Amino acid sequence: MVLDKLGSGLKETFRRIAGLGIVDKEAVERIVRDLQRTLIQSDVDVQIVLGMSQNIKNKVLKEKPPKGMTIKEYFVKTLYDEIINLLGREKGKLGLKPSRILLIGLFGCGKTTTCGKLALWFKKRGLSTALVACDTHRAAAQDQLKQIGKKLDVNVYSEGKKPEDIAKNAVKKAKENVLIFDSAGRDALDRGLAKELKNLGKIIKPDEVFLVIPADIGQAARKQSEEFNKMVGITGLIVTKLDGTAKGGGALAASSVSGSNVLMIGVGEKLENFEEYDPQRFVSRLIGYGDIQGLLEKAKEAGAEETAKKLMEGKFTLNEFYEQLGSLQKMGSLSSMMNMIPGLSGGALAKKLPKDFLDVQEDKMKRWKFIIDSMTPGEREEPDVIKQSRVQRIAKGSGTTQAEVRELLKNYRQIKKVLKMTGGGKAFKRGPLAKLAKQFGLGA
Ligand SMILES: Nc1nc2c(ncn2[C@@H]2O[C@H](COP(=O)(O)OP(=O)(O)O)[C@@H](O)[C@H]2O)c(=O)[nH]1
Ligand SMILES: [Mg+2]
Incomplete structure (x- = not known):
């Protein structure tokens, strides 16, 4: 087979992306290092490898994925495009003439x-x-x-x-x-x-x-x-x-x-x-575009799985909220999950999710984590007790502003409301979510 080793090395890189729990800076850098090793073994010039690595990191870590795409899918797509770019400029065409x-x-x-x-x-x-x-x-x-x-x-x-x-x-x-x-x-x-x-x-x-x-x-x-x-x-x-x-x-x-x-x-x-x-054709044959598509599907499921678990338990306190902050794409998956629920036409519920939340920036997530860290265990379990005086204390303790604390609480409540509308944990046992849960291997 043509370029066996490069192909299997690249496939492995894609598999690793698909298996990622959290797509953060460390994960991206680790995978880019793997990629570098694969390319250098194939005798790609080091400068070219470094340039390509930088492109990938810039795109995945600094740019927002296109609408409807999780960060993981965006990572896969970026890598795929960069490899095509690396291996060729345009399609060769031999003129059929005298x-x-x-x-x-x-x-x-x-x-x-x-x-x-x-x-x-x-x-x-x-x-x-x-x-x-x-x-x-x-x-x-x-x-x-x-x-x-x-x-x-x-x-x-x-x-x-x-x-x-x-x-x-x-x-x-x-x-x-x-x-x-x-x-x-x-x-x-x-x-x-x-x-x-x-x-x-x-x-x-x-x-x-x-x-x-x-x-x-x-x-x-x-x-x-x-x-x-x-x-x-x-x-x-x-x-x-x-x-x-x-x-x-x-x-x-x-x-x-x-x-x-x-x-x-x-x-x-x-x-x-x-x-x-x-x-383009060469790379899709080298890596197997069908395989990549499959990986993308898997990536989606993996993200949705944990969220689904939480929903099954019917529990959504600020502790769960905090955990979800760990990865952007999980909430992205939540919204695509909502879209998949039969009977919720056009993803009506997904639309009700605060858009802000789905696009939460890494930086904001960090600040939200500081805020939740400054809360008492009781406040995290029962956020309704957080009134003005507590907001003040929490903002001060976390080095954020009161507006930020209120924004976080608002987002939390909106998501909780959406979860209630879907029936929370119970809906996983009966009703429209049951089918979905089964798909994730969570159903009864
Ligand atoms: N595996 C493989 N061998 C090739 C390919 N092209 C040429 N060769 C082999 O390379 C050797 C040298 O080829 P040749 O055409 O005589 O090279 P020339 O000296 O440039 O004319 C021969 O043994 C060919 O069979 C190829 O695409 N794949
Ligand atoms: Mg010759």
């Missing part, structure tokens, strides 16, 4: 094989195609291409001694719509290779010059792509051997910041193992 294509790259990167893959690609799509064997450096190179041509039943032009002559002859003779030129590699992009490729370019006048990059060079793909582009000019990248390396993620991430677009990927030695590169 064209001359020159493949370049270092020794063993997969040029000759990719020539065959391209020929098959065009042939399958109805374009007459031929190969041109311009690699005269390695003795067996032309034979290799001829064998591929034979397999595909396409012409292979090889007449001439020097690469330039072979190209010239082919351009003159060939009638095929698509001409694919193989070229020689080197250990490094030296001046000899640059000169040879420039000369070939002058004769061929290629519509496309594709640099072939093997995924196993990881993050070095960036430098290689930039060097080739500067010296000879390229129109796109083909990343090969994605099937056989743990560094593929690094190679794709590096390619995506190199300024050239990855058009095609090689995912095996066979000529059929060749695909257009669509980062």
